[in-house]
Amino acid sequence: MRNISEAIIKKNGNYPERVLQFGEGNFLRAFADWIIDEANDKGDYQGSIVLCQPIAGGEVIVDMFESQNSIYTLAMRGIEDGKPVEKMKAITSVSRCINAYRDYEALMALAKSEALEVVISNTTEAGIVYKEGDSMTDCPPSSFPAKVCVFLYERYKAFNGDIQKGLLFLPVELIETNGNELKRIVLRYAEEWGLEEAFIRWMLEANKFANTLVDRIVTGYPKIEKQYFTDKLGYEDNLLVTSEMFNLWVIEGKKEWLDILPIHKGTPNVIWTEEVKPYKMRKVRILNGGHTSVVLAAYLAGYDIVLDLMRDPLFKKFLRDVIYHEIVPTIPMPEEELMTFAKAVEDRFSNPYIRHSLLDISLNSCSKFLTRCLPSILSYIEIKKKLPKLLIFSMVGLIKFYDIKEKDGSYVGKREDGTEYIVKDDLEALKFFEAVWKSRDPQKISHDVLANEALWGGRNLLGIEGLEQSSAKLLQAFGDTSIRESLIKYMEEDLYE
16 A cells, blocks of 8 residues: 555645744644645745644654655544535645754744744643743753743744744644744743844744634544544555544634734635634533533433434434523624634534544533633523523532542443443532432522532632522432423423413
8 A cells, every 4th residue: 555655746845944843743734734735735824833742752653754755644524504524634844853851953044034924822721821941942842831931042043033024823732822822932932042132122022922712623643533534535645644524713813913823815724813812612512511401411311322312303302402592692792703612613513424422521610610601601691590400400400410429539420321431520519419418308409509619710600590499400300200200391381472
């Protein structure tokens, strides 16, 4: 069988190296690199990407890129117009892959590159952090922001502080205001290391740090389907990566930055905006909140993956109703944008190519419910002057899911069919729920959970009219019948009269 480099012409990899990417993992290769490749294909851009592995060890992937001439395949799979689709694309915009530890001189040479304009990063949530002890003489420093500081200082010296030689930074790490946070820590290193004021001014004035929001499910290398893809493509690809069809990249930056990386003109869903917060609210409340609102009750009812619950008309209707009737009305964005995004979420949850475990999604459900669902509950009450009944059902599903006991160092719950499951969350939350469920009294459990301000971001929810009574009634129903029967009866009521 042919290697991919023998089967695919590398048409975009010989452009000037305009993009440096810290992170060679599946997400960026299936997201940012694909978007740039699309822009190259359409003639909107003429730039290639240097991938830099930012951590020590694992250099084998660098060798894999070299063996494939830095070409790989992205397989996008999902639902379009109600039908399953697969789209294959060979990504040819990566020029090479280096390791910051094995190829430090190559990384520093890029700092002096005339062509370089953009730095993209995905070093995980733990990447944009300050680490005490990092030094400019380290080759390289351990933290990502320290690497950036050294890199920028090399660039500053190479171009004698030319204001035109600053870079556009597009971090996609999943933290609040990721661009601002990266800039803050880089500045801290510059000041701690005693770098000259002229460099600090250049760093702040010449360089652009954008806050971003990204959204795409990337399922990585499909080990169990390797032969399927080899047969379908007609070549071997050890770097093949799979993803869903949907993508979204929201970049908060000035309009004059657009042409530095003109990726917003093509098919990929790239939005440049002056304010990323509304898009984050939309994603957190509809996509993440939709997940969190339905998965715990569905798991207790016997489902194991998202796709299966979406094939059940009852739970699918529950998800649709909670999104369209209780979440969407709480988000201050144009209705058309919200409806389009909500429809995409339905399709994504129904993706037959993704087996998304409900138990995996349940990890840290207390904090997830706090950030993803409680804001919708509170906003709905403020706007509609009544309880959002399905979101309250979700809240009680959370309480029931945490009917747990300590066992062999883990906290274990039990489904209606007797199957045991391990609940993973903050230890204090686990201890609290174990203690509160000892009474087995729905009224007391409801009261104590709603009164626990630590669960609800410092709020005592007992003051919300009707919430305690509704919660206790549902908990009683869960004990008397089943989650499914309770939901059937619940949804027979006129919830939105």
